[in-house]
Amino acid sequence: MLTSFIAFTLIAAGAFGLAPPGPWDRFNIAPKDRISRPTIIHSIEGNVRNADALIGSGTATFNGNGSFVTLDFGLEVGGRVFFDVVHSTGDARLSLSFTESPEFISPLKSDDSCQQIFTMDGDGVQSLPVPLGTGKFMQTVRQQRGGFRYMTIVSHSDGPIGVAGVGVENTFMPHWDDFRAYTGYFFTKDPNFHDSDFLTKLWYSGAYTVQTNTIDPRSARQLPCLHWANNATGGLVDGPILADGAKRDRSPGDMGISSHTELVALNDMLPSKNALLVMFATQDPATGSLQYSGPPINAKGSDTYIAWSLIGTHNVWLYTGDIEFVHDVWSNYTKALAFLESQVDETGLMNVPQEFSQDWGRDGGQGRNIAANVLLYRSLVTASELANEMGEVRLSKAYAANATALKSDINNLLWDSTAEMFRDNDSSDLIPQDGNAMAVLFNVTQTREQVKAISKGLTQFWTDIGPLSPELNDTIIPFVGGFEVQAHFIADEGERALDLIHREWGYMLYTNLSVQSTLLEGFTANGSLGYRAAAGYDFDHAFTSHSHGWATGPTPAMTFHILGLGITSPQGKTWSINPILSGLQFAEGGLETGLGWFGVKWEVSDDMLTVEISTPTGTSGTVRLPGKGPVTVDGIAQEETNVRLRGGEHVLKRHV
C-alpha cells in the first residue's frame, strides 16, 4: 500500500512539475536531446561532392586543398563536435572553425572566445591530428566549443576525405535529461510588432540563453588562454554552475538577471546556488571582499558585483526556501556586507574607491555612485530579511535602519530636481541609465512622482534599437536595459516597457548579425557587434558574446509584470498578482516552485478584463487588477480593489 502511494505521488509530481502543454511549446527552442545536428548548408567552397550528406545521410567528400563547407546548426549550440571520417589519405588534413555570428564565418579563424584581438586571431582553428585516421572523431572536453551556430570543415590536403554523421553533443545543463522540460511558460500575441509572436519567442529565447550558460564546473575557460580550452575548474562545487556566457566568460559572476530567468522558466536554482558558493569561497579573509568572477578568471575589484552576490543569495532563498544555504554562507555573507559598509563615508553613502569601481564595463563608477549605492540599499534590505530568518533580530533591525538612512541620504545627495532623475555621483551632472533604472527597481525612490519621472526621463536615451547608455560611449547594454524594462513596468508604463523591448530585443533577435536564437551581451549605436570595442575589447567585434544571461531581463520581467506574478515569501507561500496589460489583448503563463504551480491567464474582451489564477493550496496572496469599478471574484463583487485570496483556482473580473 505504502509503495504504491509513493509511486503515485512521484508520478503526479513529475506531471505537475512541467508547464502545461500548449501552442507556446512551438517557441521552446531548446534541442530535443543532447545531440544537435546541422540543419542547413550555409556555404560551400571548392570541390565538395555530396555536401548535402552533412545535413542528411551518406558521405560528403572533400576533394582538394582549400575546399570547405560551412554548416549551420540553426541556433546557438555548445559542446563536443563529432563525425565519422569514412575514408582518408595518408596526408589528409582537416580543420574546424566556429562562430556564433555569420559575420565571422571563415575557413581560417574562429570568432574570439578568450582573447580580444583586433585581427580576430585569438582562437584560430582546431586542426585534427595528422595522419587523420578513419573512424569516429570527437572533441575532448577541453576542445569543446562553448557556444556556436556555424562550423566550417576545411580540407588542407589534396586527397579525398569522406565525412559523415556530423553532430554536436551539447554539454550545457549537465544535470538535465530533457532540455525542453520547462516548468514555466509564457504566451501572448503582440499586436504592435512585425512578428506577433515576438514576445513569446523572446521569453523562450531568454530561457534558452540561460540554459546554454549553465555548465559543468569542470568545463570553464582556461586562463591564460590556450586557444579555447574549456577544461578549467570554475569552482570547487559538485554540481552545475551558472556562468556569464556560453562561448565566453565560462565562469560565474553576474546573476542579477539570469537567476530570475532560471526560476521563471526552469525552477532550477541549483546553478545559481553553486555559482554563489563559488563566489563566497573567493572571499578575501583580510578585508571580506569577494571577487567579481569565480575561477579561473578570478577578477577582483567590484563593489557592485559584491552586492549582486549578496542580493543573489536572497533570491536563491526566496525562490527555494533553502535556509541551510544561507546558514552555510552566513559568516562570509555578513563579512562581505560589512566590507561594503566600511566604504560608507560622512555623507551616509558608500564612496566607491577606484580599485573597487569595476562594474559591467561602464566608465566611472567610483565615488558616491548612484548604482553602487542603490545596490548597497538592496543588499541591506534583503540582508535584514535574511538576518530575521536566521533568528538575528537585532542585526536585522540594524540592517533595516541602515537601509532607511541610506535611502534618505541618496535622495538628499543625488536627486537632481531639475532633471527629475538621479545624478551619477555628487561631483557629476551625468544622468545614468543604470542607477536610475535600478533606483526604481529597488525602491530607492520616495514618491510615485519620482518613479513616473524616471521612467519618462529614461526615454531621452532611446534610439530605434535601444537606449544609448550615457555611462559608456557608443553602447547599448541589455543588462542595464533589463533593469530599465522592469522600471517601466513598476511605473505602470507597460506600453513603454514593450516599446523598449521592441527596439532593443527586437533588433537583437532579428538582425542577421546575431545568432538569432540566444541574446547578445551588447551592441553599438549603429547596431554593430562592436560592444565595448573602444572600451577594453580592442575593436574585436568577434569577441562579443551572443549568449549572455544578463541580456535575458525581458523573460522574468514578462512573467513578473505582464502576468504580474510576484513571489513575496519563500517559494510563494505568499504571492501577489498584479498584471500590467501593456496594450496586449491576452497573456497567459506561470511558474513552478517547490510549493507547486502559479498560473495566470488574462484576457480583455468588450472592455472587461477576466483573470484566471491558480496558486497552490496553503498559500495566500493579494490580487490587484487595473481598471475601474468593483472587482468580482468567482462572480461576487468585492468591497476592496486589492483582493486578498487563499490559494486555489479563482476567476476575477473588472472593467477596463
Ligand SMILES: *[C@@H]1O[C@H](CO)[C@@H](O)[C@H](O)[C@H]1NC(C)=O
Ligand atoms: C545581412 O543582410 C544584409 C542585407 O541583406 C547583407 O548585406 C549582409 O551581408 C548580411 N550579413 C550577414 C552577416 O549575413
Ligand SMILES: *[C@@H]1O[C@H](CO)[C@@H](O)[C@H](O)[C@H]1NC(C)=O
Ligand atoms: C594548401 O594550400 C595552402 C595555401 O595555398 C598551402 O600553404 C599548403 O601548402 C597547401 N597544402 C598542401 C598539402 O598542398
Ligand SMILES: *[C@@H]1O[C@H](CO)[C@@H](O)[C@H](O)[C@H]1NC(C)=O
Ligand atoms: C586541460 O587540458 C590540458 C591539455 O590537455 C591539460 O594539460 C590540463 O591538465 C587539463 N586541465 C584540467 C583541469 O583538466
Ligand SMILES: *[C@@H]1O[C@H](CO)[C@@H](O)[C@H](O)[C@H]1NC(C)=O
Ligand atoms: C568563506 O571565506 C573563506 C575565505 O575567507 C573561504 O575559505 C571559505 O570557503 C568561505 N566559506 C564559504 C561557505 O564559502
Ligand SMILES: *[C@@H]1O[C@H](CO)[C@@H](O)[C@H](O)[C@H]1NC(C)=O
Ligand atoms: C562621477 O561620475 C562621473 C560620470 O560618470 C565620472 O566621470 C567621475 O569619475 C565620477 N567622479 C567621482 C569623484 O566619483
Ligand SMILES: *[C@@H]1O[C@H](CO)[C@@H](O)[C@H](O)[C@H]1NC(C)=O
Ligand atoms: C550601520 O552603519 C554604521 C555606519 O556606517 C556601521 O558602523 C554599522 O556597522 C552598520 N550596521 C550594520 C548592522 O551593518
Ligand SMILES: *[C@@H]1O[C@H](CO)[C@@H](O)[C@H](O)[C@H]1NC(C)=O
Ligand atoms: C517603497 O518605499 C516606500 C517608502 O519610501 C514604502 O512605503 C513602500 O512600501 C516601498 N515599496 C515596496 C514595494 O517595497
Ligand SMILES: *[C@@H]1O[C@H](CO)[C@@H](O)[C@H](O)[C@H]1NC(C)=O
Ligand atoms: C564614441 O563612439 C563613437 C563611435 O565609435 C566615436 O566616433 C566617438 O569618437 C566616441 N566618442 C568619445 C568621446 O569617445
Ligand SMILES: *[C@@H]1O[C@H](CO)[C@@H](O)[C@H](O)[C@H]1NC(C)=O
Ligand atoms: C559602426 O560603429 C562601429 C563602432 O562602434 C564602427 O567600427 C563601424 O565602422 C560602424 N559601422 C558602420 C557601418 O558605420
